[in-house]
Amino acid sequence: MKMLEMIDTNFDKVLDSIPLGLMKLRDDYTVIFWNRMLEEWTNISRENIIGKKINTVFPAFSEVQYSVRFQNIFSGGPPAIFSSQLHEPLVPSVLRDGTMRSQHTIVTSIPAENDNNKFDALLSMQDVTELTTQVNDYRKMRDQAEEEVKEREKIEKRLRVNSEELKRSNEELAQFAYVASHDLQEPLRMVSGYLTLIKKRYNDKLDDAGKEFIHFAVDGAERMRNLIQALLSYSRVSSNKRPLEETDLNVVVDNVLRGLKNRIEETDADVKIEKFPVVEVDKVQMEQLFQNLITNALKFQREDTTPQVIVTVKEQDDFWEFAVADNGIGIQPDCESRIFEMFQRLHSSDEFPGAGMGLAICKKIVELHKGKIHATSRHGETDTGTTISFTISKNKKHSNPSLAGTKQRADD
Amino acid sequence: MPMTSSQIDTLREIVNIGFGRMAGVLNNMLKAEIQLKVPIIKEITAARIADYMTFSNDEDLSSVKLDFSGKIAGKTLLLFPGIGAQKIVSALTGEKVGTRDLLAMQGGALAEVGSIVINGIMTSLGGTLNGRMRYSLPSYSKRNLDDIIETDFGTPSESLILAQAFLWVEQLDIKVEVTLMFLISPLDVFYDSLNKYLKKVMV
Numbered sequence A: 001m002k003m004l005e006m007i008d009t010n011f012d013k014v015l016d017s018i019p020l021g022l023m024k025l026r027d028d029y030t031v032i033f034w035n036r037m038l039e040e041w042t043n044i045s046r047e048n049i050i051g052k053k054i055n056t057v058f059p060a061f062s063e064v065q066y067s068v069r070f071q072n073i074f075s076g077g078p079p080a081i082f083s084s085q086l087h088e089p090l091v092p093s094v095l096r097d098g099t100m101r102s103q104h105t106i107v108t109s110i111p112a113e114n115d116n117n118k119f120d121a122l123l124s125m126q127d128v129t130e131l132t133t134q135v136n137d138y139r140k141m142r143d144q145a146e147e148e149v150k151e152r153e154k155i156e157k158r159l160r161v162n163s164e165e166l167k168r169s170n171e172e173l174a175q176f177a178y179v180a181s182h183d184l185q186e187p188l189r190m191v192s193g194y195l196t197l198i199k200k201r202y203n204d205k206l207d208d209a210g211k212e213f214i215h216f217a218v219d220g221a222e223r224m225r226n227l228i229q230a231l232l233s234y235s236r237v238s239s240n241k242r243p244l245e246e247t248d249l250n251v252v253v254d255n256v257l258r259g260l261k262n263r264i265e266e267t268d269a270d271v272k273i274e275k276f277p278v279v280e281v282d283k284v285q286m287e288q289l290f291q292n293l294i295t296n297a298l299k300f301q302r303e304d305t306t307p308q309v310i311v312t313v314k315e316q317d318d319f320w321e322f323a324v325a326d327n328g329i330g331i332q333p334d335c336e337s338r339i340f341e342m343f344q345r346l347h348s349s350d351e352f353p354g355a356g357m358g359l360a361i362c363k364k365i366v367e368l369h370k371g372k373i374h375a376t377s378r379h380g381e382t383d384t385g386t387t388i389s390f391t392i393s394k395n396k397k398h399s400n401p402s403l404a405g406t407k408q409r410a411d412d
Numbered sequence B: 001m002p003m004t005s006s007q008i009d010t011l012r013e014i015v016n017i018g019f020g021r022m023a024g025v026l027n028n029m030l031k032a033e034i035q036l037k038v039p040i041i042k043e044i045t046a047a048r049i050a051d052y053m054t055f056s057n058d059e060d061l062s063s064v065k066l067d068f069s070g071k072i073a074g075k076t077l078l079l080f081p082g083i084g085a086q087k088i089v090s091a092l093t094g095e096k097v098g099t100r101d102l103l104a105m106q107g108g109a110l111a112e113v114g115s116i117v118i119n120g121i122m123t124s125l126g127g128t129l130n131g132r133m134r135y136s137l138p139s140y141s142k143r144n145l146d147d148i149i150e151t152d153f154g155t156p157s158e159s160l161i162l163a164q165a166f167l168w169v170e171q172l173d174i175k176v177e178v179t180l181m182f183l184i185s186p187l188d189v190f191y192d193s194l195n196k197y198l199k200k201v202m203v
Helices: A002-017 A035-043 A062-076 A129-203 A210-241 A250-261 A261-268 A285-297 A358-368 B006-032 B046-052 B082-093 B099-127 B145-152 B185-200
Strands: A023-024 A031-034 A081-083 A104-112 A119-127 A245-248 A270-274 A278-281 A309-316 A319-326 A371-378 A385-393 A407-409 B038-043 B061-069 B073-081 B139-143 B159-169 B174-185
Touching: A002 A035, A023 A035, A062 A081, A062 A104, A062 A119, A062 B006, A062 B099, A081 B099, A104 B061, A104 B145, A129 A210, A129 A319, A245 A250, A245 A285, A250 A261, A250 A270, A250 A285, A261 A285, A278 A285, A278 B099, A285 A309, A285 A358, A285 A385, A358 A371, A358 A385, A358 B185, A407 B073, B006 B038, B006 B082, B006 B099, B006 B159, B006 B185, B038 B046, B046 B159, B061 B099, B061 B145, B073 B082, B073 B145, B073 B159, B082 B099, B082 B174, B099 B139, B099 B174, B139 B145, B174 B185
Parallel strands: A270 A309
Antiparallel strands: A023 A031, A023 A119, A081 A104, A104 A119, A245 A278, A270 A407, A309 A319, A319 A385, A371 A385, B038 B159, B061 B073, B061 B139, B073 B174, B159 B174
C-alpha cells in the first residue's frame, strides 16, 4: 500500500510539472483533478476547486455545444478537440498584459477509478498564445503589406489615367494647333492682301510716317504668315501619319542636296556625306529632317568662313546614330536643349531669318521614329561649330550597308 | 465473406445515427441547420477506392484519421474535398474562402470538425460492440488520394467499408460529400456484432 501511495504521489508531481493545464472531471462535471499549471493560469487553488462542479465556476461547460460532446466522452467515446481557432478558452485565463490566454484543448475519455462502467473526462489544455500571437502579428504585417500594394496599385492606376489624359490632351492640343494655324491663314491672307493693295494704290497719298506704318504692317503680316506656316508644318508632322517604309537614305539626302544646290554653290560650301543605310522610316519626314539640319548648318555661319558640313552615321546595336556637324557660330552650352523648343530663337531675325521652328520639327520627327536628338557645340579659338546628333530605331529587316566608305557628294 | 444486405442496412442505420449526432453538434456550432442524405455503404477492396470517388486522384483532400482498438481494431479515415472543407471552416471562422488565413486555419479547425464527424459515428458504432474501445487522437492531414491509398492501406486486396454521405447547409451555401473509410479487423467479429445488434433491434 505504501508503495502504491508513493507511486501516486510521484505521478501527481509529474502531472504538476507538465507544461499543460490538466483537469479531470467526473461524469457529473465534478472536478477531481486540477494541476499546478491550472492553478497558475486561473489563480484558483486545487483546494478551492476540487469537489466543485466545473460549470458553476466556468459556465461555458454548460453550453450545448460543449455538453453534447462531453456526454460522448463520459460514454467512453473518442477524444474531442476544442481548437483555439474555433473556441474561446473553456477555462479563461488572463495574461499580465490583460489579454486572454489562447488554449487548444483535447478531451479524452478514461475509465473512472471506482466504476469500470463509467468514464471520466481528462482535459488537456495547451497554451498556444505565443503561436496565436505570432500568427496574428504575421497577419497584421501581411494585411499592412497588402494595403501598401493596393495603395501602390491605386497610384499606378491614377498615373496611368493621368498619362492617358495627358496623351489625349496633347493630341487635342496638336489638333487645335493644326486647325488654328490652318484657319488663321485665310484671314491673314486677307489682311496681308488688303495691306498690299493700300500700299499699291495709296502709297503716293501717304506721308512718310504713313508709308512707314504700312511697311511695318506688311512686314508684320509677312512674319505672322511665316510663323503660322511653321506651326502648321509642326502640326503636320504628327497629324500626317504615313506608314513607315523601307527607305534608302542616300536617295533622301540626294534630294535634299539637290534642293540646296544654289545655296551650296553661292557659299562655296564643302558638304561631306557618308554612305547611308536603308531604314524603315517616313520618307517625307526624313527629307524634312535632313533638309532642316543641313540648312541650319549652312545658315548659322560667320560671313568670313567657308561653310563645312559633315553628315555621318554610326551603327549601334539597336539604332543608327546620325550626326550633322558644321563649323558655324556654335551654340552657348546653356542653350543646347532650348533650341529644340518651339519658336526658340537665339538670334534676331535680322541676323538669321526664320520662325524658330526648324529644330522643334526635327525633334518631333526623331521622337516619332523612337529616337533621341541633342546638340553639342565647340567654342575653341580656331575650332567652332555645332553637331546635331540623332538616332533612328533599327529594324532587323533592314539591309546592313557598308559604312566604310566616305565620299564627298555635295556637288553631285 | 462479403457483407450481407441486412448487415449493410444495419451499418447504414448505425452510420446514419452517427451522422445525426455529428449534425447536432455542427448545427450548434454553425448556428444553421445541416441536412443529410442517407449514407451509401459499400464493402470494397483498397484497389477500387478511386472508382468510388468523385474527385480526382491528385486533388488535395482534407483527411482526419482515428485509430481504434478493442474487440475490433482498425482505423477510420474521413475525407473532405478541398473546397467543401474550406467552406465549412469559412462558416465557422468568418474568414473568406480562398484566403491564405483560411488555409492556415484549416488544419486546426478541420481536425476538430473531422473529429466531430468521426466521434459521432464511432460512438454510435462503439455502442453496438458491447465492449470498451480505445481511441487515438484524431490527426489531420492534407493529402491526395494516391498518397492516402499508399500510406493508409497496406495491400490492394485489403477489404474496407466505405460510407459516403452528402451534407448540405442551405443557409451557408455549403454542399460537401463526406467519405468515411473503415479498415476493420477482424471483419467477422465486426459482422457478428452487426448481426447481434440487428437481432436486438428487431426484438
